[in-house]
Amino acid sequence: MQLAFCLYKYFPFGGLQRDFLRLALACQARGHVVRVYTIEWRGEVPEGFEVLLVPVSGLTNQRRYARFTAWVGNDLARRPADRVVGFNKMPALDIYFAADPCFEDKARTQRNRLYRMTGRYRHFAAYERAVFAPDSRTEILMISPLQQPLFQKYYGTADERFHLLPPGIALDRRAPADAAELRAAVRADFGLAGGDLLLLQIGSGFKTKGLDRSLKALAALPPELGCRCRLFAIGDDDPKLFRAQARALGLADRVDILRGRSDILRFLLGADLLLHPAYNENTGTVLLEALVAGLPVLTTAVCGYAAYISDADAGRVLAEPFEQACLDQVLAQMLNDEPARRRWAANGLAYAEQADIYSNAERAADVILGNGR
Template sequence: MKIAFCLYKYFPFGGLQRDFLRVALACQARDHAIRVYTLEWRGDIPAGFEVILVPVRGLTNLRRYQRFSGWVASHLAAHPVHRVVGFNKMPGLDVYFAADSCFEEKARTQRGSLYRLSARYRHFSAYERAVFGREAQVEILILSPLQERLFQTYHGTPVERFHLLPPGISPDRRAPPDAAVIRSSVRSEFGLAGDQFLLLQLGSGFRTKGLDRSLKALAALPPALRARCRLFAIGDDDPRFFQGQARLLGVAELVRILPGRSDIPRVLLGADLLLHPAYNENTGTVLLEALVAGLPVLTTSVCGYAHYVVEADAGVVIDEPFMQDSLDRALLGMLDDESARRRWQANGLAFAEVADIYANAERAADVILK
């Protein structure tokens, strides 16, 4: 079979992009040909992939996305394939991998009524209906039962079109036998003393992931404890706003904002706590990556995968509605309680041994190819 994958941008460190690559490689491993339509590709191209950089321009993203969909439809008409799989919502798909949360729900609960008169709303609402509308024929690979219910609420999507997938955690995120040696190496590389805490925040899209909340929580720690902390935020995003916020909060010397990097499994082993106080998050793969590395997690309940933190008893989940004071107190409590951190670490490692969290790409390929 020939399978076309569509996504607006590919770069190595995005969660959606990593999901795409794993699924595409799983299909290729079953001897199917892979074509990719994208506006931008950063990083190496896997052997055997046909990557087509769609040559459209536009003054706004909306215009580029509209032209992208039109160009791809024309190209597919001239060069047909057996399946069209999307990782962004758009018309013309056979299968959609639901890496993004329900746009309609956010537009109606987090925005004012005037927003629904905007061109942006009309565009993204129409593209979401093209996938989830009652009359659409798209098969949907869903990652969160909560998101499935939201899509059904706003679009009336028939339940039989949803295919719930397990998380797709790469086995290389699990703590290896020499984890202690790697931890020492990472901390030495970053210049961390034995009594210092490395607080880690991972993921592109710093605003959505709640980096501003993490900076406030760091600033709220008692001075002696705060001086022992270092907060590293790693992701593909513009750091300037958050660097300014850190200066205003008086914690700039404790914060490093780094671009995406390929050795995240090592960095997870060198950290003491994962901070992920997201404003919204369809899944939150990084939460599970931390758990299986033995890294305690502090996150918010809006994340689709936050329930795994509770089930594994491997950290703390802040309930909604979010209160900054709750995050501040939770961070202080976690740093003050060494025995709890050791328990959370052990629980995360035990969870990694038994949880069904590794087969996402294979299950997705089953649906795409059936």
């Protein structure tokens, strides 16, 4: 079959983008043909992919996205596809991979009433409605069980259109046999002594992921503990505001903000704790990547995959509503309790051996290739 995948932007280190790539490769491996429509592509193009850079521009995202939709629609009219799969909400999709949370819920619970009078709101609300409305025929691949009730609350979407997928953690994130040697090497590379504690935060979109919260918590540690700690934040985002915050908090020499990179496993193995105090997060793939690497996790309950951390007893999950003082306190407790960190690490590794947290792409490919118009 000819498959058409649509996403606004591809770069190698985004969670949505990695989900797309694994799924497209899984479909290609079954003998199907992959065509990709995108406005921007960064990184290598897999062999056999037809990647079309859609030539659209506009002063606002909604204008660019509307023009993208029109351009793709015209191209598909000339060169039809058997399935049209979207990783962003837009009209005329056969399949939508629900990587993003419910826009309408965020607009009504996190914004004031005037926001719903803006052009931005009208555009994104209409695009979400095109996917989830009762008369839509789009099949929905869900990766967060927390979101389905919200979509159904606002749109009345039928149960049978939802397909809940397991997570899709890459097997190369699991701790290898030489994990101890790799841990020692990365700590030596960054000049970390035996008693030093490395905190890790990973994810593009530093604001959404709560990097500001992490910096405040690091600054609040007791001096005798805080002086032993370093924080590495890794992701594709503008670091200026957060570097300024680190300087204002007196943390400039203890915080490194790094661009997205491909050797994340080394950092997962070299760190002592993953911090992920997100404001909102549909899933939080990095939580499970830390779990399977044996790295304890401290996160917030808004993350769709936070329940896995609780089920595995692989760290701590902060209840909502979020309180900075609670994060500060729990971080200090976790860093002071080395036996607990060893236990959480062992629990995560044991969970990785038996839980189905790897087959997202394969299960999604089953739905795509077995459903459609």
